[in-house]
Amino acid sequence: MKLGIIGFARSGKTTVFNAITGSHAAVGAFGSRGANLAAIKVPDARVDALAAIYAPKKKTYAEFQFVDVAPNETGEDAKALDSAALTELKNADALVHVVRAFENEEVLHPLDRVDPVADCQALEEELQLADFIVIERRLERKAKEGKRDREYDLLKRCMAHIETGAPLRTLDLSEVERKELAGFSFLSMKPIMLLGNYGEAAIGQDDPAGLQGYADEHGHTLIELCGEMETEVTSLSEEERAAFREDLGLGEESKTLFIQTAYGMLGLMSFLTAGAPEVRAWTIPKNTKAVDAAGVIHSDIQRGFIRAEVVHFDDYMAAGSMAKAKEAGKVRLEGKEYIVKDGDIIHFRFNV
Ligand SMILES: Nc1nc2c(ncn2[C@@H]2O[C@H](COP(=O)(O)OP(=O)(O)OP(=O)(O)O)[C@@H](O)[C@H]2O)c(=O)[nH]1
Ligand SMILES: [Mg+2]
Known part of the structure; x- marks a missing residue:
């Protein structure tokens, strides 16, 4: 499973990426200029049990691979995603939108706002626009070549859907149609999970930024994190961590929380292969x-x-x-x- 981490500049994408994957990518003004990549293993007691029996050369857990896209360098137009990021995201199976819900006077949002719901709407529009452009180009070419075939009609339907302001993931498509469109890797068709990155002040509050309401309304899954604190916690020893989390009222570890939520939201499960060379878990959709x-x-x-x-x-x-x-x-x-x-x-x- 490949997951693309997206969001506006300085929303805490890299901070959250570090917290979930235990990486140490540079954040803030000195953040790396390229994309960050890392994977996490999905703990699975069945893999351990089979490995105890088979004593394989290799034991492999299912994995989530993350790509934390490089910051948007185009500056002025304050888009969350530039063309490099859009290309990078094509091969992601799902998207994780890190939504800025923390205040920080020293690092401002590119639009100088902390408005999680507006960010969600703006980002959805960017994804839809990117797809719209792909569709438009394809249709123009087909029209020029006089190819008004099934694909032409299907793309027309996609376009009309986006024109209503809706993402392609909400378009009613048959399994065959889905396969026909798979090659386009439409971004607004990919499942999206919202990851609210809250400041300390939000701990213990009920939906402080209105994100849960937005998520419910649009059928999105929301994970609530306190990115900066999560990163601090990962530098502690195992024993210190539990005590610290409890003191601060932080819930489940972000990695565990993420895995559980992602499996549920993406409708995933695992099957296993076992032999002397390798015992392994593989992730597939139900x-x-x-x-x-x-x-x-x-x-x-x-x-x-x-x-x-x-x-x-x-x-x-x-x-x-x-x-x-x-x-x-x-x-x-x-x-x-x-x-x-x-x-x-x-x-x-x-x-x-
Ligand atoms: N107060 C506060 N600051 C945060 C939090 N998360 C991130 N930051 C700060 O916000 C700045 C940007 O964080 P990054 O993780 O680099 O954000 P990003 O989205 O990867 O930014 P770009 O890659 O530059 O687009 C850093 O200075 C972080 O320390 C948070 O939960 N609370
Ligand atoms: Mg970053």
Whole structure:
């Protein structure tokens, strides 16, 4: 899973990136001029349990990869995203909008405001505008070439939707249409999570900046963080951390909070692969077919898919070994259309 961290300049993107990933990227005026990249592992007791049995060479947890986009250098027009950022975000699976909800006299918002709801609206507009331009260019070309085909009609529908001020993620599309549009990597179609970056004063207050109200109204998931304090906490030892968090009334660690929220919001789950070389968890959306799950591992396995040998983690553990699970009839051969379940241990058979 690749997540793009976006937001206005000086909203605390890099601060939040550091807090979640435990990185030490430079923040503030001396912030790095390029994008920051880091990954976090998703803790999974099932991976640990399987690794204890298989004693594999390698143990790999599912991962969230983050890209904290470089600050907008275009200055004056006070856009959150410049063209470099827009390009960078194309391959993100979902977006995390860091919304500035803290006051800081020394580092001002580019529009000199602390207005989280206005920032959310402005950023949505930027995403929609970026998509609109892509659609417009494509339609112009198609019109010139006289290609008024299915794609032309579909793009027209997308355009009309954006013209109403709505993001493409709210357009009603069939699965086929979604696939047809996938190549465009439309930004306003990507799931978006709001991450309110609050100041200390907001701790314990109920929706101080009105962000929760906005999130509810638009069906967005909101995570509330106190970015700066979270970064301070990450520099403490494990024991100090818990006490400090409790004293300050900070909730769950930002990394844990983030993982839980992201799995829920993005409708994610994991399946497992186990063998002597590697025990590994793979993240997929719920309701993924076996053949598409295979593609997450490698496109060759997807292409040459024959069968999936599946045993659920719980059945495997109850049986104690693969041989015993087979004896008990818990290992099944499934076809391409099988809907993978959370905790399935899968061995793919495929042609090369
Ligand atoms: N008071 C306060 N200051 C914060 C908070 N989060 C970030 N800051 C400060 O705001 C400034 C900008 O933070 P960054 O994390 O660099 O923000 P950014 O969005 O990555 O900024 P650019 O990459 O330059 O667009 C830094 O000086 C931070 O110390 C916060 O929660 N409270
Ligand atoms: Mg930054």
